[in-house]
Amino acid sequence: MAAGYPDRSKIDAGIRLLMSRQQPNGEWLQESIEGVFNKNCMISYPNFKNIFTVWALGRYAKIYGEDASPQKEN
Numbered sequence: 607m608a609a610g611y612p613d614r615s616k617i618d619a620g621i622r623l624l625m626s627r628q629q630p631n632g633e634w635l636q637e638s639i640e641g642v643f644n645k646n647c648m649i650s651y652p653n654f655k656n657i658f659t660v661w662a663l664g665r666y667a668k669i670y671g672e673d674a675s676p677q678k679e680n
Contacts, residue, residue: 607665621666624659634659 607617627634634655641649 607662607669617666621663624662628659 611617624634629635636650636652636655639648640651640654643649
């Protein structure tokens with residue numbers, strides 16, 4: 607979205623994916639490890655699943671305004 611990608615259908619597909627992964631209680635699950643260092647120590651950033659997801663959804667709503675409902679692919 608920030609790059610102004612011209613094919614909105616790809617952006618809509620990503621937004622639909624984010625929305626479909628949201629749990630009934632409003633959260634998103636931690637699905638994997640985000641980083642590894644020293645070849646054996648794994649790191650989780652538990653807030654990434656919320657921060658970047660909500661940021662993407664908010665950015666989508668801001669850019670597309672009243673037409674912010676992701677369009678179904680034909």
